[in-house]
Amino acid sequence: MDIAYIPSPSHGxxxxxxxPLRGYAFCIIIGVFVAVWLGNKRWIARGGRPGTVADxxxxxxxxxxxxxxxxxxITDYELYFSDGRDWVDAFKVWQGGLGIWGxxxxxxxxxxxxxRRRGIPLPAWADALAPGIVFAQAIGRWGxxxxxxxxxxxxxxxxxxxxxxxxxGRVPGYYHPTFLYESLWxxxxxxxxxxADRRFTLGHGRAFALYVAAYCVGRGWIEYMRVDDAHHILGxxxxxxxxxxxxxxxxxxxxxxxxxxxxxxxxxxxDGDTPDxxxxxxxxxxxxxxxxxADSKADDESDETTDKKSDDKKSDDKKSDxxxxxxxxPDAKTDTESDEPAQSKEPAESEEPEESVEAARGEAESAKxx
Numbered sequence: 001m002d003i004a005y006i007p008s009p010s011h012g013x014x015x016x017x018x019x020p021l022r023g024y025a026f027c028i029i030i031g032v033f034v035a036v037w038l039g040n041k042r043w044i045a046r047g048g049r050p051g052t053v054a055d056x057x058x059x060x061x062x063x064x065x066x067x068x069x070x071x072x073x074i075t076d077y078e079l080y081f082s083d084g085r086d087w088v089d090a091f092k093v094w095q096g097g098l099g100i101w102g103x104x105x106x107x108x109x110x111x112x113x114x115x116r117r118r119g120i121p122l123p124a125w126a127d128a129l130a131p132g133i134v135f136a137q138a139i140g141r142w143g144x145x146x147x148x149x150x151x152x153x154x155x156x157x158x159x160x161x162x163x164x165x166x167x168x169g170r171v172p173g174y175y176h177p178t179f180l181y182e183s184l185w186x187x188x189x190x191x192x193x194x195x196a197d198r199r200f201t202l203g204h205g206r207a208f209a210l211y212v213a214a215y216c217v218g219r220g221w222i223e224y225m226r227v228d229d230a231h232h233i234l235g236x237x238x239x240x241x242x243x244x245x246x247x248x249x250x251x252x253x254x255x256x257x258x259x260x261x262x263x264x265x266x267x268x269x270x271d272g273d274t275p276d277x278x279x280x281x282x283x284x285x286x287x288x289x290x291x292x293x294a295d296s297k298a299d300d301e302s303d304e305t306t307d308k309k310s311d312d313k314k315s316d317d318k319k320s321d322x323x324x325x326x327x328x329x330p331d332a333k334t335d336t337e338s339d340e341p342a343q344s345k346e347p348a349e350s351e352e353p354e355e356s357v358e359a360a361r362g363e364a365e366s367a368k369x370x
Contacts, residue, residue: 004158023146027184031136038132056114067106070101122204138186145177152176152225185218203264216247
C-alpha cells in the first residue's frame, strides 16, 4: 500500500569519530538547554538574578534524570529483571526509558535543595521554569522517534509513522505517531502557560500547576492510543491513572493557592532587580503611592488657597465696615445736629415780634381812655 508517511531513522546513533552521538540523548540535552535558557529569561523578568536558574538546574537535572529512570524501571521492571534480561540495561539511560512523572517528582526535590541553598522560594522558581520544561518535553519526545518506540495503533492516515525495526517485539508497519502528537501538545501547553501567566499574573506555583494539569489532559488521550506493553488497572493503562490523579492534584492546588495567596510574589530573590513586564503588582503599588502623594499635595495646596481666600475676604469685610463707619453714620449725625438749632431758632424769632405788637396795642388803648 503506497501512502504518505513519516519515515523512521534507520539507526538512532551517529558516530563522530570514536564518540557515539545518540539521537535520544541529543534530544534530551537540547531540551535541557532550552528549558534553562527560557527559564532564565522569565526569572530575570520576575526580578531574579541572572544565572540563578542554571545554578539550581545543576541540582534539578541530575535528580530528574534519576527519578525518570527509576519510574520507568519500576513500572516496566519486566524489561530488566525477568528471565533472559540483563539488569545492567536498567542503567543505560541513552537507550531510552524516562518516565516524566518520576523526572518531575525527583527533579523537584533537587530544585528544592538548590532553592534552599540560594534562599529563594521553590514555587516562584517553578513558575519561571514551567514553559521551558514543557518545551523540553516537546523536544525530548523526538528521541522516541530516533528509537522507533512508543508509537500508537496501526493507521493509514497520511502522517502515519513507518516503523521498520523488528527488535524487542516490534512489528514493522504504519502507526499513529504518538511521539509527534505529544510533542505538538507540549508546545501548545507551553504557549498556554506563557499567555495565562501574563494575563492572570500567576504566582506561588500556579503557573507550574497549570502546566501539569494541561499536560495531563493531553497525556491521557495520547496514552490511550499507545500499543506498547504497560500495566493495566481496571482496563486503563497505569499512566492514564497517574495522569488523572496528578491532574486533580494540580487543579486543587491552583484553586486553594489562589484563595490563600492571590497575586504574585513581590520578591523572588534577595538582592534581585525590580520585576518588569510580568511582575505588575510592584509597579501598581508604586503608582498608587505616587498618586496618593500627588493627591495629598493637591489637597494641601487647595486648603492653603482656601485659607488665603478666607483671610482676604475677612480683610475686605473689615475695610468695608470701616468705610461705613467713616462715611454714612457720621454724616447722619452731623445733619441732625445742624437741623435742631435751626428749628429752635425760628420759633424764638417769631414769638418776639408778636409780644411787642400786643404791648404797643395795650399802650394805645390806655392812652385813649385817658
